[in-house]
Structure formats: C-alpha cells, structure tokens
Amino acid sequence: MADRPMETAPEITKTNHALFWNTIDQFVQQGVLFVTGIILARMIEPSQFGLIAMIIVFVAIGQNLMNAGLKSAIVQTKVLNESDCSTVLLANFSLSLILYLTIWTTAPFIAEFYDEQKLISLLRCLSFGLVVQSPSVVQTGLLSRRLEFRTQAKASLTGHILAGVIGVWMAFQGFEAWALVAMSISGKAINTILLWVFAGWHPTCWPSISSVQKLFPFGLSIAACSLLESIFNNLFFLVIGRFHTPADVAFYQRAYGINQIPVNNLNVIVSRTLFPLLCSRHKSPDVYRTTIRKAFRLTAFTILPTMSGLYLCADQLIYLLLGDKWLPSAALLEVMCVVGATLPFLTLNGLIITSQGLGGTAFRIEICKRILLVATICVTASMSVYAMVVGHAVQSACALVVAAFFTGKFSPYTVYEQASDIFPFLTTSLLCILVSQIILGDFQGGGLLRIIAFTALFAFLYLTNSYIFCRETLKDIKKLATR
Structure with missing residues (x-):
C-alpha cells in the first residue's frame, strides 16, 4: 500500500477543547490514584510500599524510553504516513521485549544490591507491564498529534478505576506488595486494550527504512533526554534503598x-x-x-x-x-x-x-x-x-x-x-x-x-x-x- 498523508499538526482552534479534556483526564485520574493510595496505605505496611519503590526505577526507565522518544517524533513530524506508524509500533514492541528480558536476567543482581531476595519475583512480574503497554504508544502519539484527548481520558480513567479496585481487593486479601504489582499491570493492560478499540488506527502497511531515517534521529534525542530524566528522577529511590531501610x-x-x-x-x-x-x-x-x-x-x-x-x-x-x-x-x-x-x-x-x-x-x-x-x-x-x-x-x-x-x-x-x-x-x-x-x-x-x-x-x-x-x-x- 502506498503511503498516504495523515493528519498534519493540530489546528489552533482545537487548543481549548484539548486543554479541557487534558485537565479532566489528569485531575480525575489523579483523584482515583489518590483515593486508592490512601486506602492501600492504611492496609499495607510502609516497608511493603518500600519494596516496590526500590525497584520502580528500573521499570520507569523502560516506560519513559517507550513513551517519550518515538511518541514525540510522531507528534513533532510535519508529514506522517502509515509506514511511519507501523515502524514505531514494531520498534516499541521490540524495545519492550528487550527491556523485559534484560530486567528478568538482572533481577537477581538487583536483589543482591539491595540485599533483599523478595525483589526478584516482584521485579520480574512488575516489568511485564512494559510489554503490555508498548502497543499503546502509537495510539497515544496520534491522538496527541490531533489534540484528541477525550479518547485518551476515557481509556486511562477506566484503566485506573478498574486497576484500583483490583489492587484494593488484593490488599484486603493480604497480598501486600503483590497488590501493588497487580494494580500496575492491570491498569496498563486495560488502557492499551481500550486505546486500540477507540483510537481508530491499525497497521495497514509494513515498516520501512525511510521511516526509521525520518523519525529516529529526533526520537532518539528525546528518548535520551527521557532516559536521563527517568534515571535521575528515580535515583533517590535507588540510593535511599541502598543506604537506608525499606521504610x-x-x-x-x-x-x-x-x-x-x-x-x-x-x-x-x-x-x-x-x-x-x-x-x-x-x-x-x-x-x-x-x-x-x-x-x-x-x-x-x-x-x-x-x-x-x-x-x-x-x-x-x-x-x-x-x-x-x-x-x-x-x-x-x-x-x-x-x-x-x-x-x-x-x-x-x-x-x-x-x-x-x-x-x-x-x-x-x-x-x-x-x-x-x-x-x-x-x-x-x-x-x-x-x-x-x-x-x-x-x-x-x-x-x-x-x-x-x-x-x-x-x-x-x-x-x-x-x-x-x-x-x-x-x-x-x-x-x-x-x-x-x-x-x-x-x-x-x-x-x-x-x-x-x-x-x-x-x-x-x-x-x-x-x-x-x-x-x-x-x-x-x-x-x-x-x-
């Protein structure tokens, strides 16, 4: 199939509508997370939260790499075609698999660094969320490019609400740190599924080298910035976990x-x-x-x-x-x-x-x-x-x-x-x-x-x-x- 031009940069007339739905999405989403967090904090001991916080840096790095680089390239490029989107989809899914296998392999060494063997299984399960989330990057990039945040709001809010219910139920059943893991993965899975249902784009042609040459230079620069930001934003968790207690x-x-x-x-x-x-x-x-x-x-x-x-x-x-x-x-x-x-x-x-x-x-x-x-x-x-x-x-x-x-x-x-x-x-x-x-x-x-x-x-x-x-x-x- 020949490449066909897709949507150009969003028109200025959509700005207020986009800002409104962005605000609704963020405040309702954070409200759900806030309420869920309060409930879980009263049900789970601080040390159990600390175990997850000690390993979240490794998952956050992979998540930001996928979300920032090529997603920003989709938004920033002036002319986007179907091959570009298929290339980004394949690249992000491949990257998620590489990151997941890397974390799986290095989990015992990370647990040894913290001197906490419980982290091995927790980290291996938590990092699977990278694979689950990777197919959603193209969808969110296209929706952001068009300033269509209503669809993103519906998907993310539904995912967070259902994931919160799952997390609270598991905490009530005594699963402690595993309740937090299940909440994270289920939220990503629900959001990804809904974006593919609602966003309206599905791959119709093969990835191409020309798309790599067009999108990757800018995307890699932004991904490098995001990698640094993710590492250093979570560096405190790593250092505190190494020198101080999980609590x-x-x-x-x-x-x-x-x-x-x-x-x-x-x-x-x-x-x-x-x-x-x-x-x-x-x-x-x-x-x-x-x-x-x-x-x-x-x-x-x-x-x-x-x-x-x-x-x-x-x-x-x-x-x-x-x-x-x-x-x-x-x-x-x-x-x-x-x-x-x-x-x-x-x-x-x-x-x-x-x-x-x-x-x-x-x-x-x-x-x-x-x-x-x-x-x-x-x-x-x-x-x-x-x-x-x-x-x-x-x-x-x-x-x-x-x-x-x-x-x-x-x-x-x-x-x-x-x-x-x-x-x-x-x-x-x-x-x-x-x-x-x-x-x-x-x-x-x-x-x-x-x-x-x-x-x-x-x-x-x-x-x-x-x-x-x-x-x-x-x-x-x-x-x-x-x-």
Whole structure:
C-alpha cells in the first residue's frame, strides 16, 4: 500500500477543547490514584510500599524510553504516513521485549544490591507491564498529534478505576506488595486494550527504512533526554534503598507522591497541549513568544500557590490522610514543595527547545542538570533522607537557572522575561505563607479544621494580591474558562 498523508499538526482552534479534556483526564485520574493510595496505605505496611519503590526505577526507565522518544517524533513530524506508524509500533514492541528480558536476567543482581531476595519475583512480574503497554504508544502519539484527548481520558480513567479496585481487593486479601504489582499491570493492560478499540488506527502497511531515517534521529534525542530524566528522577529511590531501610524509601515515596499530584497534573496538561501547539507556531516569532509567556504566567499562577499551601498543611495532611505511622513523611514533604515549584518551569523550558527540533540541545541541558543532581546525592546520601531532599531542592533551583539560560539563547523568550513572568507570583506566594503563619500560628484546631483554616486564609490573601497586581493573568484564565 502506498503511503498516504495523515493528519498534519493540530489546528489552533482545537487548543481549548484539548486543554479541557487534558485537565479532566489528569485531575480525575489523579483523584482515583489518590483515593486508592490512601486506602492501600492504611492496609499495607510502609516497608511493603518500600519494596516496590526500590525497584520502580528500573521499570520507569523502560516506560519513559517507550513513551517519550518515538511518541514525540510522531507528534513533532510535519508529514506522517502509515509506514511511519507501523515502524514505531514494531520498534516499541521490540524495545519492550528487550527491556523485559534484560530486567528478568538482572533481577537477581538487583536483589543482591539491595540485599533483599523478595525483589526478584516482584521485579520480574512488575516489568511485564512494559510489554503490555508498548502497543499503546502509537495510539497515544496520534491522538496527541490531533489534540484528541477525550479518547485518551476515557481509556486511562477506566484503566485506573478498574486497576484500583483490583489492587484494593488484593490488599484486603493480604497480598501486600503483590497488590501493588497487580494494580500496575492491570491498569496498563486495560488502557492499551481500550486505546486500540477507540483510537481508530491499525497497521495497514509494513515498516520501512525511510521511516526509521525520518523519525529516529529526533526520537532518539528525546528518548535520551527521557532516559536521563527517568534515571535521575528515580535515583533517590535507588540510593535511599541502598543506604537506608525499606521504610525510609516508603516515607520518601509517600511524600514524593503527594507532592507530585499537582506537579504531574500540570506537567502533563502543559506538555500534551503546549508541545504540539508550539510546533505549529514556531515560524511566527511574535505569536510563539506570546504563547510561551502566557504559559509561564498561568503555570506560575497555579503551581506556586499550590506548593505554598501544601507546605503550610504538610504535617496535618499526612496525619489526616495516612495516619501516624506515615508522619515521618511530613518533614520531607515540606522541603519537596521547593522541588515541586520548579519542575513545571523546567518542563516548559524543555518544551520550548524540543518544539524547535533541537533534540541535541535538549539532551545537553539534561546533562548539565543531572551533573548537579549527582553531585548533590554524592554529598548527602550517607547523611539522611532529609539531607538528600534539601540538596535536591537546591539542585532544582540551580537547574532552572541553567535551563532558562539555554532557552533565552535559542528562543525569543529571554531569561529576563522568564524571571519577570514568574517573580510576581513567587513573591506573592511567599508573602502569603508568612502572613498566614503569623495570623494562625497559635491556632489550636487540629486535623481537618487546621487545614481548612490555613487554606482559606492563604487562598483569600493570594487571590486578593493577584487581583491587585496580576490582573492580566486573571483575565487570561477567565477567557480560557469561558471559551
């Protein structure tokens, strides 16, 4: 069959619809995971969560390799044909098999590294999810290219809900860590099946060498960035598991997971929506720059007060949701709010670079960021988990400065403009934290009442200051909500 052109870059008129469904998908999905996580945390001991957290890095690496590289190439390329999609399908499935066999073979050595033999069977089963998930990459790439996120939302939400039911039932039956494994694999399987049912694409021609030559250079650069990001995002789990106890890993994981709920929601929404939009606008510098500035302001308006509010309520939130056995996570969560505040801006800087096809530059930026992280871990690993998190906060701030420098060099969005777009929301958030602590510092209410009091006061102060000093961003949010 001759190659036939497929959909071109998404039209701008679809942006609001895409953003709406991205938001629905992420918030409902994370809501399901959040509720499921609370239930499982009360049924399963922290040490059992720690066992899974110790091995998740190896699965996450493979998952990001499949999801990032060639999927991004499908979205970014200007003309896509059937042969390109068939090539990506075969490449991802082959990669998943190679990764699975590699993990299966090395599982005993990984268990020996941690001195925990239970990890062998857990890791071998958990990594099978890579094979299950691999056929969905082309489908999600095509849907993202067309900004059709409604279909992705239906598939992912159904998968997460059913997987959560399976995980809770198995935990109730006493399967402990195996309940988490079953939940992970079943969620991926259900999502993959539904995407193939709903997405509307099936292979109709053979893979080709020309498709490899067209898609792989960009895809490999993005995959290399994703590989680095995956390794270093999960490096803390590996190092904590090696130098500390499984319970320490679990406390870190729980704090990290709560912190990442708003961060991941915002990151995925922005990445899915903004990347194809920037790809379609980069030839018009003024429009491109305006789009970027609005994205930064909206991100700052959202993430900075969210992390500030989470900092104010960290200890009460952990106790209320998870119980006193998880309280060591609270101090870690407070420091992680600094990390969470920087990550969406790092993502935005990366999107600006990759949307222009500068995969090699994006890779070099990742190298600089990760060198800083390795240095931080080397200094703090033998101290304590808290010291490691503090070091990560410092590293994240430094990494943002590096990323902003490269963005200003290769795009029309300068470092000064980036700082001026973030600074008003940062200072407002910090001021609101200070005032809230002064007013309610001696508040005697506990648990839910304290959370409500601090959240209400902080929200009132923040919105009032935003109305006075940041009206332009509020107008953008109003336009977005009413379209």
